[in-house]
Amino acid sequence: MSDEMIRVTYRIECPGSVEAMAEKIASDQSTGTFTALPGETDAVRKRCAARVERIMPLEPAAYPGFPTDVPGPYNRADAVIAFPIEAIGTDIAALMTVAIGGVFAASGLTGVRVMDIDLPPSWACHPGPQFGIAGSRRLMGVAEGPMIASIIKPSLGLTPEETAEVVAELCAAGVDFIKDDEKMMNPGYAPLEARVDAIMPVIEAHAQKTGKRVMYAFGISSADPDRMMRNHDYVAAHGGNAAVVNINSIGHGGMSFLRKRSQLCLHAHRNGWDILTRHPALGLEFRAYQKIWRLLGVDQFQINGIAAKYWEPDDSFVKSFHDVMTPIFSEADRPLPVVCSGQWGGQAVETFERTGRTLDLMYLGGGGIHGHPMGATAGVRAIRQAWDAAAAGLSLDEMARDHPELRASLDKWG
Amino acid sequence: MSDEMIRVTYRIECPGSVEAMAEKIASDQSTGTFTALPGETDAVRKRCAARVERIMPLEPAAYPGFPTDVPGPYNRADAVIAFPIEAIGTDIAALMTVAIGGVFAASGLTGVRVMDIDLPPSWACHPGPQFGIAGSRRLMGVAEGPMIASIIKPSLGLTPEETAEVVAELCAAGVDFIKDDEKMMNPGYAPLEARVDAIMPVIEAHAQKTGKRVMYAFGISSADPDRMMRNHDYVAAHGGNAAVVNINSIGHGGMSFLRKRSQLCLHAHRNGWDILTRHPALGLEFRAYQKIWRLLGVDQFQINGIAAKYWEPDDSFVKSFHDVMTPIFSEADRPLPVVCSGQWGGQAVETFERTGRTLDLMYLGGGGIHGHPMGATAGVRAIRQAWDAAAAGLSLDEMARDHPELRASLDKWG
Numbered sequence: 001m002s003d004e005m006i007r008v009t010y011r012i013e014c015p016g017s018v019e020a021m022a023e024k025i026a027s028d029q030s031t032g033t034f035t036a037l038p039g040e041t042d043a044v045r046k047r048c049a050a051r052v053e054r055i056m057p058l059e060p061a062a063y064p065g066f067p068t069d070v071p072g073p074y075n076r077a078d079a080v081i082a083f084p085i086e087a088i089g090t091d092i093a094a095l096m097t098v099a100i101g102g103v104f105a106a107s108g109l110t111g112v113r114v115m116d117i118d119l120p121p122s123w124a125c126h127p128g129p130q131f132g133i134a135g136s137r138r139l140m141g142v143a144e145g146p147m148i149a150s151i152i153k154p155s156l157g158l159t160p161e162e163t164a165e166v167v168a169e170l171c172a173a174g175v176d177f178i179k180d181d182e183k184m185m186n187p188g189y190a191p192l193e194a195r196v197d198a199i200m201p202v203i204e205a206h207a208q209k210t211g212k213r214v215m216y217a218f219g220i221s222s223a224d225p226d227r228m229m230r231n232h233d234y235v236a237a238h239g240g241n242a243a244v245v246n247i248n249s250i251g252h253g254g255m256s257f258l259r260k261r262s263q264l265c266l267h268a269h270r271n272g273w274d275i276l277t278r279h280p281a282l283g284l285e286f287r288a289y290q291k292i293w294r295l296l297g298v299d300q301f302q303i304n305g306i307a308a309k310y311w312e313p314d315d316s317f318v319k320s321f322h323d324v325m326t327p328i329f330s331e332a333d334r335p336l337p338v339v340c341s342g343q344w345g346g347q348a349v350e351t352f353e354r355t356g357r358t359l360d361l362m363y364l365g366g367g368g369i370h371g372h373p374m375g376a377t378a379g380v381r382a383i384r385q386a387w388d389a390a391a392a393g394l395s396l397d398e399m400a401r402d403h404p405e406l407r408a409s410l411d412k413w414g
Numbered sequence: 415m416s417d418e419m420i421r422v423t424y425r426i427e428c429p430g431s432v433e434a435m436a437e438k439i440a441s442d443q444s445t446g447t448f449t450a451l452p453g454e455t456d457a458v459r460k461r462c463a464a465r466v467e468r469i470m471p472l473e474p475a476a477y478p479g480f481p482t483d484v485p486g487p488y489n490r491a492d493a494v495i496a497f498p499i500e501a502i503g504t505d506i507a508a509l510m511t512v513a514i515g516g517v518f519a520a521s522g523l524t525g526v527r528v529m530d531i532d533l534p535p536s537w538a539c540h541p542g543p544q545f546g547i548a549g550s551r552r553l554m555g556v557a558e559g560p561m562i563a564s565i566i567k568p569s570l571g572l573t574p575e576e577t578a579e580v581v582a583e584l585c586a587a588g589v590d591f592i593k594d595d596e597k598m599m600n601p602g603y604a605p606l607e608a609r610v611d612a613i614m615p616v617i618e619a620h621a622q623k624t625g626k627r628v629m630y631a632f633g634i635s636s637a638d639p640d641r642m643m644r645n646h647d648y649v650a651a652h653g654g655n656a657a658v659v660n661i662n663s664i665g666h667g668g669m670s671f672l673r674k675r676s677q678l679c680l681h682a683h684r685n686g687w688d689i690l691t692r693h694p695a696l697g698l699e700f701r702a703y704q705k706i707w708r709l710l711g712v713d714q715f716q717i718n719g720i721a722a723k724y725w726e727p728d729d730s731f732v733k734s735f736h737d738v739m740t741p742i743f744s745e746a747d748r749p750l751p752v753v754c755s756g757q758w759g760g761q762a763v764e765t766f767e768r769t770g771r772t773l774d775l776m777y778l779g780g781g782g783i784h785g786h787p788m789g790a791t792a793g794v795r796a797i798r799q800a801w802d803a804a805a806a807g808l809s810l811d812e813m814a815r816d817h818p819e820l821r822a823s824l825d826k827w828g
Contacts, residue, residue, distance in 0.1 A: 048571045087570055094599045100686065252667075272516075272518065275518040275690060310519040
């Protein structure tokens with residue numbers, strides 16, 4: 001019997017005593033019930049009871065996370081609770097159930113947020129990314145610098161043939177990577193197989209002509225893992241090397257099943273994550289959430305960007321970037337961070353400066369490439385110029401002086 | 415090309431115009447991006463654009479769902495958005511991604527809650543429950559009346575042999591159904607296979623002796639569907655006929671995979687659901703959520719109860735009960751409602767009166783059976799007496815006059 005512990009940090013908020021609430025959570029999530037029971041001996045408790053290890057007080061909140069009639073202020077603290085590995089094992093479903101899922105049901109809370117999960121060495125049994133940063137670079141043939149990516153636009157509504165035209169344009173424009181919009185899966189007007197049939201010859205022809213094999217990530221997600229594997233196999237059999245996976249929509253089981261059998265580089269879209277994280281007093285911090293999906297095998301992780309078109313503040317994106325770049329057990333479990341949403345190059349310098357001056361990232365422009373006033377090729381060039389500026393320590397305006405594509409982007413979006 | 419529509423009702427809250435926000439959601443979730451694009455033609459829009467069909471205004475909210483610096487009040491309305499089936503198809507991952515997941519990311523919202531999903535006839539392709547209400551009755555041999563159930567207590571910490579002793583006691587006490595706590599999966603001190611080996615002979619011996627085969631639901635959940643199927647197969651091969659499935663922890667993919675191959679009656683625990691639903695301005699209403707899991711194949715659905723020990727108000731439980739009892743496409747897609755959490759019989763009359771006077775339910779007592787002052791047999795008897803009172807139109811006090819077990823329950827918990 002191992003004495004390893006899984007440590008979970010909860011941000012607890014309640015009108016009463018946070019310490020008592022932390023003790024209640026530790027009890028509820030192990031041996032507790034609502035009345036004293038004859039069988040609940042000290043021996044039982046010792047074997048698998050969770051233990052509050054540390055309480056770090058925070059300023060009280062004026063407004064509650066969950067609405068309540070109980071007047072504030074609402075006490076807050078971060079509490080570290082340790083769960084014996086003996087009680088949870090190494091199964092992600094067990095971790096989610098014991099240490100995460102049940103906690104949100106506790107009465108008396110006005111807020112609870114899982115801030116981090118500290119996993120012991122036995123959890124290194126999970127597969128993690130198959131390709132990650134190094135594999136992504138190898139497959140795209142990009143030895144250094146950021147990987148410049150785009151997405152099919154409009155997101156939905158194009159036939160396979162229309163999509164292939166957009167792919168041809170983006171390949172000619174010089175991108176390293178193209179993806180289906182996450183909402184593009186297997187619709188009647190553009191089924192996956194027809195998209196593969198139309199798109200892969202374009203990728204292949206571009207590779208033959210230029211030596212550059214652009215990575216195309218097809219949306220293979222299905223709530224039915226058998227269907228998803230057929231999608232995967234079709235992509236792989238036709239020369240594809242990547243897939244967009246909507247991780248929350250397929251769930252832990254779908255991701256685990258896919259990763260074990262996958263030949264493709266798995267590009268994760270986390271749509272639906274926002275409901276788990278957007279209210280700062282509730283849900284899961286990205287730091288905790290992303291560990292689970294990395295262990296399950298995400299190779300590339302979409303994490304928004306500076307000045308994203310969604311709700312997420314820049315500081316949150318910067319933290320997310322550092323989170324995915326921090327090893328859980330080793331550097332190999334780091335996915336490639338995918339910086340995206342409203343990106344057009346104008347955010348390159350700030351992104352570089354705030355994310356540890358790394359070029360190990362994918363930078364994804366949608367409208368920022370398709371909508372460039374001089375066309376998509378200029379859009380890609382402008383983004384590369386912006387990253388060259390970042391790496392050289394120049395401002396965008398300095399770089400734009402003799403780079404008309406970047407100049408045009410700055411004029412349109414700057 | 416079918417002209418079926420999927421209609422989703424969103425409760426939208428924002429400081430600005432709710433109508434404009436509904437239009438933005440419809441656009442973002444189909445063809446939109448942040449800048450005007452040459453390819454986005456009217457033809458594309460027509461093929462798959464979502465459409466706001468109806469706006470039902472609500473009173474503004476004084477406090478925002480998601481915290482914001484923008485002063486209130488916050489406008490609110492229910493908006494029905496119709497998505498062409500052509501854009502989504504019948505895949506649950508596509509529905510989650512297009513119509514649900516992405517919506518929570520929209521900037522400018524202070525709240526959004528998916529209230530309901532109206533699915534067109536083509537969605538009847540999903541398997542739904544294999545056993546449901548009728549199958550559960552058949553397997554338990556309970557032709558009429560509520561199915562009385564219990565759970566192993568303490569939840570965690572018992573060895574397989576200790577667990578088998580509790581099972582023997584509960585069988586002797588006269589329950590129809592016993593389950594592992596949802597947190598009991600495959601821990602080191604009580605692995606699933608050892609629990610099956612210890613428990614099934616007790617179930618079998620009781621059946622031999624009394625003719626009554628108690629349904630035991632083993633916790634087979636795993637984030638790895640292969641592992642979960644091995645768990646399933648082990649239970650089935652050893653005479654088990656039910657399993658506890660932690661639906662959020664295994665995800666849509668895990669559930670779909672299991673259902674297609676399952677011989678067991680699948681008892682769903684929704685731990686983690688609370689974070690999706692507890693804040694009334696955010697997340698998913700149970701009405702919407704439960705439809706997805708029913709289509710995926712849940713046979714028995716835990717939905718708390720009156721005076722539950724968790725946060726959920728009674729009104730919410732009552733709505734949930736009606737939700738699961740309302741056919742999606744036919745009566746066969748209704749799971750057995752499992753009334754649970756802090757139940758000891760005292761809630762039977764109110765439950766009966768408020769849920770449509772039905773006895774098609776499972777009533778699950780944990781501490782309410784194990785902790786009965788006269789022992790577990792008396793605990794089960796007290797619960798049956800309480801339900802007899804409900805069905806006969808008597809009050810609990812009237813029934814308790816000549817039923818000492820119920821009397822003792824009322825004295826302890828009433």
